[in-house]
Amino acid sequence: MTTKLDTLLDFDLTKYLADFKTPGVDVDALVSTHKKNIEAMTAANKLAYESFQTIARRQAEILRQGLEDVSSVSAAPVSDLSSVNDRIAQQTALVKDTFEKNLSNVKELAELLIKSNNEVFDLLSSRFSQSLEELKGQLEAAPKAAAASAEAPKAAPAAAPKAAPAAKKAATV
Numbered sequence: 001m002t003t004k005l006d007t008l009l010d011f012d013l014t015k016y017l018a019d020f021k022t023p024g025v026d027v028d029a030l031v032s033t034h035k036k037n038i039e040a041m042t043a044a045n046k047l048a049y050e051s052f053q054t055i056a057r058r059q060a061e062i063l064r065q066g067l068e069d070v071s072s073v074s075a076a077p078v079s080d081l082s083s084v085n086d087r088i089a090q091q092t093a094l095v096k097d098t099f100e101k102n103l104s105n106v107k108e109l110a111e112l113l114i115k116s117n118n119e120v121f122d123l124l125s126s127r128f129s130q131s132l133e134e135l136k137g138q139l140e141a142a143p144k145a146a147a148a149s150a151e152a153p154k155a156a157p158a159a160a161p162k163a164a165p166a167a168k169k170a171a172t173v
Contacts, residue, residue, distance in 0.1 A: 026141065029134070030138070032134075036130070036134075040123060047119055047120050048120050051119070054112060055112050055116070058108070058112065062105045062109075066102075
């Protein structure tokens with residue numbers, strides 16, 4: 001059964017735009033440019049999604065490791081330490097280690113995010129530059145194509161007056 005979405009996806013814009021013959025506009029080039037733009041956006045979205053998954057997995061690993069650390073610390077016997085000063089020193093060292101580990105994890109996640117953003121930006125920036133070059137080429141070609149299509153109708157009437165004197169000669173003979 002065909003759905004409205006299938007019909008929409010089967011829609012071929014080039015068939016409809018071909019009927020609108022505007023001098024100097026290369027419809028196929030425009031459609032090709034926009035198709036490439038959509039492909040670049042799709043690739044950028046895929047890249048962003050994959051990066052999101054990588055970051056989410058790493059965050060889950062960090063959370064799991066943190067929970068394991070907490071459970072191992074809470075399972076350690078407190079009676080092993082003889083004095084209050086030893087307990088304070090142990091807790092201070094634990095807090096310091098935890099802080100440094102968390103700071104390292106945040107830095108790692110930030111670097112992953114920056115790398116992901118840069119990859120997506122580079123992809124889109126490259127496509128944008130290519131698109132501008134394609135547009136520039138199309139704009140430069142448009143006056144030539146318009147001039148060629150304007151010359152074609154002028155050439156046909158110019159041939160008609162030459163044929164008329166020949167017809168008059170034939171009629172007089």
